Amino acid sequence: MPEWRPMPRVDSRRPTPARTPAFLFVLLLLGTLLLQGCSLLPGRHKDDKAGADDAPSALTSNGKDTSDGRHGFNVSVEGPDEARELLEQHLELQRYRRLDDLQLAEISRLMVAADANARELLGTLGYFTPTLKMELVDLPADAAVPYEVRIQVDPGPRTKVTAAQVDFAGPIATDTDDKTAAQRKAIRDGWTLSAGQDFTQSAWDGAKNAGLRKLVAQRFPTGSISLSRADIDADAGTARLSVTYQSGPAYRFGPLEVRGAERYSVDGARRIARVPSGQPYDQQELLDAQARMASSGYYDSVFLTLDTDADPQAATVVAQVREAKLQKIVLGAGFTSDSGPRLSADHIHNRMPLLDWRAVTKLSVDRNTRSLNSEWSAIPGDDGWRWITSGELKQDLSGDYEVDSGRARFGRSKSDPKIDRAYYLQYDYALNRGVGAPPSASALSANWSWTGRYFDDAGAPRRGWGLGLELGAGYTLSGAQRPFTRADVRSLYILPLGRVAEGDAPGLARQSRLALRAQVGAVTATDDAQIPSTLLFLTGGDTSVRGYAYRSIGTTNASGATVAGRYLAVLSAEWQKPLVFDNKVSAWESVVFVDAGSVADQVSQLNKPQVGVGVGARWRSPVGPVQADLGYGVETRKFRLHLRLGFSF
Numbered sequence: 001m002p003e004w005r006p007m008p009r010v011d012s013r014r015p016t017p018a019r020t021p022a023f024l025f026v027l028l029l030l031g032t033l034l035l036q037g038c039s040l041l042p043g044r045h046k047d048d049k050a051g052a053d054d055a056p057s058a059l060t061s062n063g064k065d066t067s068d069g070r071h072g073f074n075v076s077v078e079g080p081d082e083a084r085e086l087l088e089q090h091l092e093l094q095r096y097r098r099l100d101d102l103q104l105a106e107i108s109r110l111m112v113a114a115d116a117n118a119r120e121l122l123g124t125l126g127y128f129t130p131t132l133k134m135e136l137v138d139l140p141a142d143a144a145v146p147y148e149v150r151i152q153v154d155p156g157p158r159t160k161v162t163a164a165q166v167d168f169a170g171p172i173a174t175d176t177d178d179k180t181a182a183q184r185k186a187i188r189d190g191w192t193l194s195a196g197q198d199f200t201q202s203a204w205d206g207a208k209n210a211g212l213r214k215l216v217a218q219r220f221p222t223g224s225i226s227l228s229r230a231d232i233d234a235d236a237g238t239a240r241l242s243v244t245y246q247s248g249p250a251y252r253f254g255p256l257e258v259r260g261a262e263r264y265s266v267d268g269a270r271r272i273a274r275v276p277s278g279q280p281y282d283q284q285e286l287l288d289a290q291a292r293m294a295s296s297g298y299y300d301s302v303f304l305t306l307d308t309d310a311d312p313q314a315a316t317v318v319a320q321v322r323e324a325k326l327q328k329i330v331l332g333a334g335f336t337s338d339s340g341p342r343l344s345a346d347h348i349h350n351r352m353p354l355l356d357w358r359a360v361t362k363l364s365v366d367r368n369t370r371s372l373n374s375e376w377s378a379i380p381g382d383d384g385w386r387w388i389t390s391g392e393l394k395q396d397l398s399g400d401y402e403v404d405s406g407r408a409r410f411g412r413s414k415s416d417p418k419i420d421r422a423y424y425l426q427y428d429y430a431l432n433r434g435v436g437a438p439p440s441a442s443a444l445s446a447n448w449s450w451t452g453r454y455f456d457d458a459g460a461p462r463r464g465w466g467l468g469l470e471l472g473a474g475y476t477l478s479g480a481q482r483p484f485t486r487a488d489v490r491s492l493y494i495l496p497l498g499r500v501a502e503g504d505a506p507g508l509a510r511q512s513r514l515a516l517r518a519q520v521g522a523v524t525a526t527d528d529a530q531i532p533s534t535l536l537f538l539t540g541g542d543t544s545v546r547g548y549a550y551r552s553i554g555t556t557n558a559s560g561a562t563v564a565g566r567y568l569a570v571l572s573a574e575w576q577k578p579l580v581f582d583n584k585v586s587a588w589e590s591v592v593f594v595d596a597g598s599v600a601d602q603v604s605q606l607n608k609p610q611v612g613v614g615v616g617a618r619w620r621s622p623v624g625p626v627q628a629d630l631g632y633g634v635e636t637r638k639f640r641l642h643l644r645l646g647f648s649f
Helices: 022-038 081-090 092-096 104-123 178-189 201-216 266-273 283-294 603-607
Strands: 073-078 131-138 147-154 160-169 224-233 238-246 253-259 299-306 315-323 327-336 340-349 358-365 370-377 386-398 401-415 419-433 441-455 464-476 483-497 512-524 567-581 584-600 610-621 624-633 638-645
Touching (some): 081 092, 081 104, 081 147, 104 131, 104 147, 160 178, 178 201, 201 238, 253 266, 266 283, 266 315, 283 315, 327 638, 441 483, 567 603, 584 603, 584 624, 610 638
Parallel strands (some): 073 147, 160 238, 253 315
Antiparallel strands (some): 131 147, 224 238, 299 315, 358 370, 386 401, 419 441, 441 464, 483 512, 584 610, 610 624, 624 638
């Protein structure tokens, strides 16, 4: 035990002080200054505090001297990984490890509180009858701290769910409408913590919130959880769950109110958003309307909300917008292994004089292509269709020849979050330059296009599919005027492989994938029809057949040169595998691929495809996936590196 010494008694009754000589006053002043100077000498000090009352004793309550600077204690946890990691990260005792003035009695009190805290934490994992053993151990003199709190954990059996009941209150419980009944069924069928599963706090919260998200996603945006109960029988290791969802009133979309509009008309915003006024509330419809406004180019930011304080039968949709500038210039730079470095300049005018249309003009220059194009588009009508017109001048490499081409287009288009559609009249001309080049040609055609994108992530998909169709018919204008048809079909299907690893979120991160890509094209016409080469087909490069140069696969003409052909077939299979380090999915993926492509003037000649094989890597960068592939051209017997940024279909 530490030795306690009595303090000298101070008598409060003091005699009347005598007169102090002058030299004693000087000595007292000098002594005070010297004492203050001692505080500047190196040595132990306490942060922002001074005074004898704040200085802790060098002896702990067990008589152990800690004046060597060792303070605090360590916490060591032994047990199954799941329980150990939880306690190491969240146990309240960890907060006090480095306090330098704790006595043994205080540490003992903290250990008592830590027992209850550990049981509470383990309960969140479904362990309600754990066995805990705690002891305080003196550490050797050469250790960094004098003590270690050792905790041994046996979590015991995990609690199992024996029953889960989902109930409803409010209009959703009494509404006999088929859609409401289907919504109730979807919430019950989608309950994620059913009988037989392990009970954990995170699973319980996740199940309740998943049901709530389904409730507020349609018809009932003010829905809430009015009651939730988990009856735990710790001795039996069972849990009975019950939750009641309060729907609140059913809402319908009302008018659109735009806040922040100055340059662009509110009616234009309404036609762009296309909020289905009068229809039952649907969260996805609201998000689609927001996406349409955000992608229109008229706004730098858009946020749509439903005014739930308004009449539920005609609730106002509020669009808070920040408008884009009337005009702006965008400079860009990029690089691809197909075309090398690329420079571009875009001029955007959001409200052209007289027409009130939006104009986007772009100049682009790279190693193989120089182009100037401009597209003008009107604000869409109430049905979502808009008028478009565009023109383009391009100097490009087509097989072994350079081509000066032009294109003019006029028609209508409609864009939704997943589907783009258009129909238009198009004029093309192509002037081929070079010895033995094909004859120049021009044509007029009517065309229809449809592109659907059904991927889980538009920027870096892990599953889903996409399909693009282009169909056209027209007449050649050079030489003998002949009718022709043109079709171009492309598809991409991403199929997850294997089993989802338990605990993964959103659930597909660890799965490898098979990406299957195909493209088929055909131009049908008589042999003497002069088709512009820009309407014919070439392949090879980053996005088609890797291992070959950009647009280097075509058909061979009479002079032995590679030119564009009338028929195209491309197939590709790519295996994508996420890379896992320390049991965590990284931002990197490895790929193995096989590509094959063929171009010909006769369908029967497509049976000799050129094949490319190789390996690659993907990096999910903050600005989009970076793709690097090393392809080997089986026919050319050469390796080729392909680099690309971003995903597009």
